[in-house]
Amino acid sequence: MRYAMAIDTKKCVGCSDCVVACQVENNVPVGYCRDWVTETVDGTYPSLEIEIRSERCNHCDNAPCVRCCPTGASHIVEGGVVLVTPNKCIGCGACIQSCPYDARYSHPDGHVDKCTFCLHRVKKGQDPACVSVCPTKCMYFGDLDNPNSDVSKMIAKRKYKTLAPEAGTKPQIFYLI
């Protein structure tokens, strides 16, 4: 089993519903976020292109945050999901420095926090909060090992890219372009 996400940049409008849904679902303190939205504008008026991306932890296959964690708080569970165990975390911030995606933040309670792919929902057969709320249905979540999952199907039929592939982290968020 390998959980992953495909996000269609052609449909995303950058409304940030994914961000607020995550904050509400996961009790992310006000002022912090586990996912966020970026916009890249390319070209000169009137020859322009915009790419809007909903970003989060890439749950990398080769996760530098897990390798550098001195206490083992950052770890990988079934499905390749990268998690942080708060009471093992000493808040040293090494993982924050090592992440090429800026996906982690220091929680006011003193530990590091990040996206969990809403594993608590996934275990109940639900999609992560961000995916389930998205008005444009631009996000697909599922098991890459299952060729019939939404995410496998989208990756099979569409062109995609990952972020910072040069970092060698083998990210598992795929942006359909």
Add this chain to the structure above:
Amino acid sequence: MESCTLLNIKYKHMKTRRDFIKISAVGTGGLAIGLSSVKIAQANEGGGLFKKLEKKPIVQNRYPTYCEICFWKCAAWTYTNQKGELVKIIGNDDDPHCNGRLCPRGTGGVGMYNDEDRLKTPLMRKEVNGKQVFEEVSWDEALDYIAEKLQGIAKEHGPECVALFSHGSGGKYFGHLLKAFGSENIAAPSYAQCRGPREVGFIATFGAAVGSPEPTDIRDTECLVLIGSHLGENMHNGQVQEMSAAIDKGATIITVDPRYSTAASKSKHWLPIKPATDMALLLAWINVIIENEWYNKEYIEKNTYGFKQLKQHVKQMTPEWAYGITTIEPDVIRKTAKEMAKASPAVIVHPGRHVTWYGDDTQRTRAIAILNALLGSWGSRGGFFLPESIHLPKYPSPKYPKPTKSWRDAFPGKFKLAELALASGICDATVPTTERDCSFKGWLVYGTNLIETLPNQEQTYKAIQSLDLLVAIDTMPMEITGYADVILPECTYLERYDDIRTSGTRTPSIALRMPAAEPKYDSKPGWWIAKELGKKLGLEAYFNYEDYTEVLDWQLKQVGSSLEEMKKIGVKKFKREYGGLYYYKGESIEFNTNTGKIELYSTSMQDEGYDPLPSYTPHPEPPGGYYRLNYGRAPMHSFSRTTNNPLLFDLMEENNIWVNPKIANEWGLKNGQEIWLKNQDGIVSNFPGKVRVTERIRWDSVFVVHGFGHSNKKLTRSYGRGLSDQKLITNVMIDPIMGGTGMRGNFVTFLTEEPTELEKAKGNPYLDGKQSIMNVGKEVKS
């Protein structure tokens, strides 16, 4: 390449953010959100910290509601935890408005409930030691005072001199109260400041208004044409969902906008039109379609009136003619017209929503309606579907007295096609003049921040100074509440019952809103406030119920449901009873116009002395060094009413001033630099705004998101964040047909130095009269 994080809330900025958290954690808000962790914790079996919390039983309830953060009114479930605290709001899967998916504002609705800046108790303006202050009073005292004042106005001037301004579900109760009192002067800024012209334009053409939610069949369209409509930034949920579905299906999107909107970035064709010239483009499109005979002759012959006159009228309005006006090249105009014709009738030339731009807006939306008529999209699959709604009988109530005067009397011979009262008109008619013998003396303002809603703020201030009574009913302190004599705190939509939602969609449906929690503080539901005030006015016969649930249950039983049933399901769908979703091919259609046909040539406009066919009129252009002030929406906010919501503030804290890089370079403006704007009348923005240097905006205009720059200090988060575009809208171009206030003819220049207090005060010369009060009395005294 320019890159930006839409949400500048990543941990890089956390230091300042943490200070902020300390402040906001004082409120009761933190608690309710905090407890939601219990639920998450239980599910997160891996975490040690979480394990400690695991033992707590989690009993969750859910209560049906429909969202009140915008007019789309998506039905949803409000979830509470075992302590009865609000946890989250999730869309109702059965709801045709949202299909189980709320937009960011709906998802962030809990923030409205938790906002610690909410209005908490009734407040009354009093004078203490020569200073005007608000004092906390009981509901009894507040309502007694209002009733006495209202009766005084009725005795001296007539009950018609009281008006209601309303936005939102609860406005209906106050409308009912006012009609019972003897006035029909009930206005919503959503008409003359927003969608009014398009309704008049479509009624003149098809005999039917567009209505809300718009019956655009985007889901099945092959070609969607957006004219200044920025779907995706205006988060009209159902439409955005369907636009996404249309993208999936490969529909062609054509966007006409001087700004590279999000929708433009999703479009096959983006037409970066010169601002204020849309009419010329529309007429050229009509010309191309007629000249090339890209229309269904049989359909036109059978269903329309005035084709010949139209053909003659647009003969000279060629793409070459329009090119000189719009800067859109003739071959692009032809190519896009061809795309529309190819998709016909599965094409939508979108009527837009906020269409009060240049004062000829009814005529422009007429041109849009005519284009749709030529393409055969009205009542066609992939065009406009025929919505159907459920009619709920009105709860039995005595007849209203007949008013002897109406707002229309203040405007003899004007705005003859306005079907609803004009908020701006009532505001104007409040200012006494030598021509008017009776001006408005009392305003009830429900859920609408008139200062930030009506253009030309000086006129609004002037009107306010002329009032005997201004009552504001709201959930939050706003600019308008600062000017009120009495403020009545309503509880949020999550804490109250409201009328059953019956708006028409493809499938007729009803939706229930019920409270998920008791009203916080000393706030009350709108229905209760109206009823209690009614009693004080001796109008108890009109409020023949103890609790509003009696009304709802009675109404629901008339359509074969009940309150009990609706509490369980939230949304109930019904079968369509009045025909299909579309007209069938060759159907004989009777349109509700004078001729019974689609009027390409409008007889109703002609009868009232307006042009029966739309024409292009040039609009003023910005002088040197000035730029057209363009404004719009962001998906995470609903005007000024959401900017203080802690969850939505977190998504977007302030608006920026979009400036084209060429212009920024000319002025030496840098990204993030704080500047003030000054308009053509010397009015200066109330606060500075940060420059966003971006290629997404034309060199001849600037863009800001509407609703920011709150000047009420009681809004602890959003006070002074960003700037108010409304203050800069002082040139108002009135639509002679229906009184809409065209607001896109304002030009601004940049001030890099902070203006003096005197300069900033220009536009509100009433500093000695009734003042805006931000603090309650005891705070002032201490």
